[in-house]
Amino acid sequence: MSSLYTFGIGVGTKNARGEWLEVYYPAPLVNLDPEMSKVMRSVFSDLGSDIEPSPEQLSSLVSALESNNFKELAGVIKTLQTTDKCIVAVLQDKNLSPKTVPQGYLKLHLLSHRLVKPHQTDISGIFGVLKNIAWTSFGAIDIEELPERMLESRLSGKPLIIDCVDKFPKMVDYVVPKGIRIADTSRVRLGAYVGEGTTVMHEGFINFNAGTEGPNMVEGRISAGVFCGSGSDIGGGASIMGTLSGGGTEVISLGRQCLLGANSGSGISLGDRCTIEAGLYVTGGTIITVLDDNKNDVRKAKARELSGQSDLLFRRNSVTGAVECLTNLSAIELNSELHS
Amino acid sequence: MSSLYTFGIGVGTKNARGEWLEVYYPAPLVNLDPEMSKVMRSVFSDLGSDIEPSPEQLSSLVSALESNNFKELAGVIKTLQTTDKCIVAVLQDKNLSPKTVPQGYLKLHLLSHRLVKPHQTDISGIFGVLKNIAWTSFGAIDIEELPERMLESRLSGKPLIIDCVDKFPKMVDYVVPKGIRIADTSRVRLGAYVGEGTTVMHEGFINFNAGTEGPNMVEGRISAGVFCGSGSDIGGGASIMGTLSGGGTEVISLGRQCLLGANSGSGISLGDRCTIEAGLYVTGGTIITVLDDNKNDVRKAKARELSGQSDLLFRRNSVTGAVECLTNLSAIELNSELHS
């Protein structure tokens, strides 16, 4: 028997019709080792569907885990045994797209727990799987049950505060990975990969299936699918084009030690040590005047032809209005390539 | 007797001096039908001033509504009968500007319940009517009562969280209209008109008396007074100039299927199917180089002369720095007009 791809056991919320709204997995796993996989298979036979474990199954799981010395996970499950809330377990033997709410949430947890990087786990179709929910001071509430709950809470004097009406909750409701700061937590969605040493300032944003290698300073917007290498700095209000809405089809990434200036933007991928000056938006179709070390115009190129190259500096010439590309840090290898 | 323009009965908060701070109307009405108007007039004689109904009035209202088969509203009022909170009813026989806090809140509710579109109801003077309030985890609190409450809550170990200090609360504290998503609810004010199928992403914003026809994707800022037609996409960080501060005097609207690129901006109205490329801000005074189908320069125009026209694409030429206007989708009718 092959090892399991992922396992999660968590506690979640259902609506009045008994449908899952969301699930919190305190200790999800990916690429389980053979022993752990064996334990799981011994307790749960029905892979692929959501399992609402019986008290007996939970006891068996704790015993099996303890006797195999998986004490940490056993401890988590013992805590789950004490609740009257809905418990659910999800197991996948392969990396499959999510078909249910508990599966979707497990995939998003894998990303935010840094167990997989963006694009490493299959989340295709997740928009269709997740439900639009009100995230409130009373927990997750089905949109349809909201008017009644709002009136009720008003009349009882216990305010119902709604932070978010969305398919994706904020990450920190589920996990706060080690070594990060997020000044306004509403700006990072569950499913973001926030690398250690990342600071997300008030104007920063990270979508799901996107993120930073860490350490990084994020004061601009990292769209779905985008990944930024370590040391790169996304300036205040800077934009990186995604593929979901208004953007193109290329999945964008930034290498290491790049700088997107404040209010700048990129519609192309950048290699390492690239800079886009403050206020300049480089789209794939921008015609770039490429300069050599002596700042002579050597050729024109569409920005997308420069996509992914390193040591580039993009600016708009403040006298001529032309968008220019210089070699950043006067990297010789790059220059020779630009001249060819 | 003419039919009533609007009716609302709700529950609200007063400060220690007995002044209204805010009111929540679960089921506001506009342009009441004659039967409903008659019911209201039979119970409430004093139109135009805020009514704090007696228990007897509430009972009469429920009876009159039930006997006229207005069961839904009767149900809401029956729920209100159970509370010890402050109840208020507002009736207007004409569309008049708000003179009191309950009237102001009713007007804002009409907009967010999609009962009227932006500019359809008179809210002139509302800034002077509404009070600056702290919106907290304990509900609305008068600013002057705040220091004492903050200290008290600290000492009792029950944190007082303040989300907003403003005259306008966030919309979802009062209504979550059908078929929308708002990723960060603090970004949509009560009084916004959020059309069905609208998604407001984390960087999106909608002010009061402004909004979207729906469906729309909103990742930028829709200023007070601005209305966006269906299918239009406001890119991340895009700005639409309002008339309140720093902007001009023209009330701006966008037609259908427009695209404001990320970090772009508009100081003019757009017709249908217009695009402003990412990073370009078109103000009314921007001198536009108008191009024909062959990209020949046919004339110069101030952007405000193009205001409201359809099928335009605005870009900054990345070689010459000139702001250009092309015909979007090569619409022939438009081109001929541009040539004239």
Place this chain on the structure above:
Amino acid sequence: MSSLYTFGIGVGTKNARGEWLEVYYPAPLVNLDPEMSKVMRSVFSDLGSDIEPSPEQLSSLVSALESNNFKELAGVIKTLQTTDKCIVAVLQDKNLSPKTVPQGYLKLHLLSHRLVKPHQTDISGIFGVLKNIAWTSFGAIDIEELPERMLESRLSGKPLIIDCVDKFPKMVDYVVPKGIRIADTSRVRLGAYVGEGTTVMHEGFINFNAGTEGPNMVEGRISAGVFCGSGSDIGGGASIMGTLSGGGTEVISLGRQCLLGANSGSGISLGDRCTIEAGLYVTGGTIITVLDDNKNDVRKAKARELSGQSDLLFRRNSVTGAVECLTNLSAIELNSELHS
């Protein structure tokens, strides 16, 4: 004996190891008058270190304050006497950099209580002093204690909402100074100086040791260290470069009645009555074409050479793409200087 520089007594939170996480000072003082200083010195002998006062010390302090007619502060301390939370007092006889969490919080309080302006109190090294904390619906929680608390709160059905994971909390958790509005309170950090009459809209942001003289409209981002004179308007999404990350080394200030247009930015200081048009980012290195009253090109200058001058209007010529500087309001003195 000299007068004390600052005094604060407050209530705060410690982690499980007994380390201070944060402190709330309801009534901090700066530049104490000699009588008040004498009272403090009579009760607290140990200046410079954090004092956790005994019940006897609190009683002595109340008596000494009352007998010297400092009734307001006496009243605050009497309220503090009723709590079982951790109390701490900080006294400094000189303006010294903070060495402990209670000292750091006191400095930030001085700024947000408007007792000192940005750069007037020594906060050097504060990043190293403050701890990264989760700011939650249950108050401040140590990051390391978070996973356990999150699971616990889930199982008990009382959601733990985390608003912020950062070294700096939002200002309004500690003080709401008089005469301001902040539409989204998560956007103003403790340590911001928010002058009376300032409105911070949803897209506005003010960092610590930065702020506005008031009245001001803030719809853009005021970075750490930046100060804006009265009447200046920071447009939606506008950026002011700070010195912490990605910016230069010059501490930027804006004079009075300046306007930063929407999505504009400044990397230089501005004097009074300057305007940067919507969408234009002026960095220190931007080459500016300086125009005279007849809009003739009189010279080129790097933007940083114009830093701090008054009555300038910056725009990007929409035909030539050149960044130009005109004299705003045709101020004659300025013009003559520009011609020289």
